[in-house]
Amino acid sequence: MEKKDFIYEGKAKRLYTTEDPDLVIVEYKDSFTAFNGVKKATMGGKGELNNKISTKLFEYLASKGVESHFVRQLDDIHQLVKRVQIVPLEVIVRNITTGSLCKRLGVKEGMVLVRPMIEFSYKNDELGDPLINDDHAILLGWATEEEVAKIRAISIKVDEILKEYFAARGVTLVDFKLEFGKDSKGNLMLADEISPDTCRFWDSSTGDRLDKDRFRKDLGNVLGAYEEIWKKISA
Numbered sequence: 001m002e003k004k005d006f007i008y009e010g011k012a013k014r015l016y017t018t019e020d021p022d023l024v025i026v027e028y029k030d031s032f033t034a035f036n037g038v039k040k041a042t043m044g045g046k047g048e049l050n051n052k053i054s055t056k057l058f059e060y061l062a063s064k065g066v067e068s069h070f071v072r073q074l075d076d077i078h079q080l081v082k083r084v085q086i087v088p089l090e091v092i093v094r095n096i097t098t099g100s101l102c103k104r105l106g107v108k109e110g111m112v113l114v115r116p117m118i119e120f121s122y123k124n125d126e127l128g129d130p131l132i133n134d135d136h137a138i139l140l141g142w143a144t145e146e147e148v149a150k151i152r153a154i155s156i157k158v159d160e161i162l163k164e165y166f167a168a169r170g171v172t173l174v175d176f177k178l179e180f181g182k183d184s185k186g187n188l189m190l191a192d193e194i195s196p197d198t199c200r201f202w203d204s205s206t207g208d209r210l211d212k213d214r215f216r217k218d219l220g221n222v223l224g225a226y227e228e229i230w231k232k233i234s235a
């Protein structure tokens with residue numbers, strides 16, 4: 001499958017049409033952004049790492065019955081995916097407190113939650129992806145009540161599957177962000193990517209951060225951490 005026309009450029013990926021109107025090609029870029037695009041950098045090889053990590057995780061989820069837009073990896077930096085319309089919600093799933101949750105609510109970092117906590121943000125860069133609740137999503141027309149219920153159920157299932165998958169590889173899945181899309185027939189499915197850009201991974205024995213927090217907080221060895229995640233899941 002070949003790229004046809006350029007459709008869209010986001011912070012970490014570019015999208016292209018193909019000869020099939022229901023399929024698009026995602027190109028993973030080498031760019032890092034944080035704090036709503038304020039902090040930026042480029043690191044050679046990052047796109048390739050996220051492409052292969054995301055491929056592996058989407059394939060694993062598919063093997064466990066979780067449908068996503070992912071079709072197949074095409075090469076180092078490209079994936080073939082189903083064309084979907086993205087639901088304008090960022091779904092955050094948390095197992096351990098950290099990040100914006102601690103900042104916003106003044107709770108201490110590292111509390112293990114008794115069950116996964118789900119948060120929704122309205123996906124809007126200009127507004128800085130503000131936190132919203134189910135009623136905002138439903139009553140402002142961003143998702144139907146049924147879609148919100150499905151999004152919650154799928155998100156919890158993804159958490160169960162990936163938490164166990166990573167635990168078996170010595171990695172604690174702290175939190176992550178999911179996005180959902182609808183295909184031309186209106187079928188809701190997981191979309192976007194699942195990678196160290198969108199998840200927080202802590203080394204279970206050392207507590208080392210193996211994700212984008214290394215970039216956000218200038219901890220160094222950013223790509224080394226992404227490599228480490230790849231090594232653990234490809235072994």
Ligand code: UDP
Binds near residue numbers: 090100176199200212
């Ligand atoms: N996240 C993301 N994109 C966003 C916001 C958050 O992928 O625009 C991920 C982030 O990497 C982390 C989780 O969602 O794994 C929770 O992030 P949090 O709300 O704590 O926000 P942050 O501290 O990153 O601002």
